[in-house]
Amino acid sequence: MTPLDIKNKVKQILTEHLEAKQLRKTSERFAILDEIYSMQGHFDIETLYVHMKNKKYQVSRATLYNTVEVLLECNLIIKHQFGKNQALFEKAYMYRQHDHLICQDCEHVFEFCDPRLQQIQQMAGEILKFDIERHSLTLYGKCQGVQKNGKCSHGFKPINKG
Amino acid sequence: MTPLDIKNKVKQILTEHLEAKQLRKTSERFAILDEIYSMQGHFDIETLYVHMKNKKYQVSRATLYNTVEVLLECNLIIKHQFGKNQALFEKAYMYRQHDHLICQDCEHVFEFCDPRLQQIQQMAGEILKFDIERHSLTLYGKCQGVQKNGKCSHGFKPINKG
DNA sequence: GTTTGTGCAAATTTTTTGCATTACA
């Protein structure tokens, strides 16, 4: 699937969701979805707001918060709260389930995947008699550079700070 | 270990931490620690503030935020951000490593434990060349009551709402 | 033509900060 295919598909998913829920198909909602699926990695509302202000389509923060809620409902995005007060989001369609490892030095977010998590999730659900819909696993640690000389070896800038 | 033993022990740990870091042993800090170790389950700063206001020792919110930071540093409490804007905390001493399952209906937090997480944590650390200090796993799901008749079967009130 | 969604600004909520005062060392 090309990036364009993905954009068309998520547009279709949003359209169907809006119709099913009898919500209106506003240009803002599709512009926001398009912008989100043009971005890389995690993003916060303020970053999204600035991106859209600088580009083609200008929307208000209120509309962003509103639309993000809709996109969460139809699983087109995922919300994260990595121990900060500010929520981060990421695209969810066509992005395989993965978890996160955050460098405590530079705050860069790495992704990894371990199939055993699905088993843990399933087993915990059975034991506690829950239908588990999703999980959120985040590891916090220090890279070898930090361990050796106190300086981060990958040199990423903190997320959302530049 | 009795609850009193635990309180004495954490007091000792805090004392040693304060001495090591050359911080002052103020009565506020010990009163806050005592109050935290008198509470059950997760708590937020506001709840802690009200608890202390109603009880023996009155402290300012600023001091609570300050002290919570100190207690995090010496691992006497853990901070959680369960997808809300408000941070939650819990006691960490003598409470075995566990993870959380949150009911999407009543928001009650259940605890569970799976040793495989330690393996995942270790393996991810090796692959990504990180020294993992801690992890945070939260499962989100619906209990059987919600699945069957839309009503939560355990009937807990939402956390921090009553 | 209704009614929902948007934009703006004000309000809320949570956390942080500045500064005068208190009290630990």
Added chain:
DNA sequence: TGTAATGCAAAAAATTTGCACAAAC
């Protein structure tokens, strides 16, 4: 007594809300 910690109140940051207007349906 010197300096860090506290309390207060103001500021900041993130999100939510109220309301007039715009635009889907």
